[in-house]
Amino acid sequence: MTQAGVTRQALLHHATDVFAKSGYELASVREITSRAGANLAAINYHFGGKEALYREVLSLALAALSEASLLDDEALDRAPREEAVRLFIRRQVAPLLRYAELSRYLRIFAREALSPTRIYSAFLAEEKLPVLAQAERIVRRFRSADASRADILVAAIWLSQQAAPFIRHCESLSRQLLRFEVDAPFVDRLAADLGAMAIAGLTALENQQPTGLRRSGLNGRDGGARYFAGAVQATELSLKT
Numbered sequence: 201m202t203q204a205g206v207t208r209q210a211l212l213h214h215a216t217d218v219f220a221k222s223g224y225e226l227a228s229v230r231e232i233t234s235r236a237g238a239n240l241a242a243i244n245y246h247f248g249g250k251e252a253l254y255r256e257v258l259s260l261a262l263a264a265l266s267e268a269s270l271l272d273d274e275a276l277d278r279a280p281r282e283e284a285v286r287l288f289i290r291r292q293v294a295p296l297l298r299y300a301e302l303s304r305y306l307r308i309f310a311r312e313a314l315s316p317t318r319i320y321s322a323f324l325a326e327e328k329l330p331v332l333a334q335a336e337r338i339v340r341r342f343r344s345a346d347a348s349r350a351d352i353l354v355a356a357i358w359l360s361q362q363a364a365p366f367i368r369h370c371e372s373l374s375r376q377l378l379r380f381e382v383d384a385p386f387v388d389r390l391a392a393d394l395g396a397m398a399i400a401g402l403t404a405l406e407n408q409q410p411t412g413l414r415r416s417g418l419n420g421r422d423g424g425a426r427y428f429a430g431a432v433q434a435t436e437l438s439l440k441t
Contacts, residue, residue, distance in 0.1 A: 210236035220307040261305035281341040286395040292363035335360040
């Protein structure tokens with residue numbers, strides 16, 4: 201790797217630490233470059249500015265969490281629908297066992313869930329969300345053919361968020377008042393319980409008449425991503441209060 205490549209990787213690594221610690225607004229360019237052993241102009245040179253650097257970190261975070269959580273689409277489609285739900289939920293809780301490795305990314309997303317920046321909102325609107333796409337594939341197997349796109353997306357967002365509070369608040373699970381021991385048996389039990397509840401919820405939708413739900417926020421190319429961001433924020437705020 202060239203020296204320029206080494207510097208770029210160092211900036212990404214240390215920017216991730218600083219953004220996780222301080223959030224985008226309070227993150228200091230001086231601190232990032234100092235940690236990376238680079239001069240103050242390095243961020244502009246390699247990324248075009250702090251905002252572009254943050255978007256790159258968000259892309260890396262999404263890719264890392266997707267790699268940890270996503271199933272192979274063919275395996276998902278081959279499995280009976282109830283087993284597909286169990287597999288999906290099991291992979292969604294998998295980051296709990298890799299928390300030390302993924303904690304910086306999870307802290308960044310937790311900050312954004314509570315107080316989303318303009319950059320994050322634009323990022324979600326532009327990026328494909330693999331977890332939402334897989335959740336939608338599963339939901340369609342439980343809904344009638346005439347269910348609206350909005351009906352499907354609401355259920356898919358709900359399904360994709362079943363494990364989210366546990367992942368984002370992993371550090372709190374073992375503290376007062378919960379005192380969970382977050383180990384492999386705990387993750388297995390959590391996956392089984394969440395899977396059972398998700399199957400029950402989706403099965404209850406099977407015989408329900410389509411609502412014909414229409415909402416401008418759910419229709420259009422980026423509507424699902426924007427609604428997903430709002431759902432995540434609402435979940436986090438409810439846990440905070």
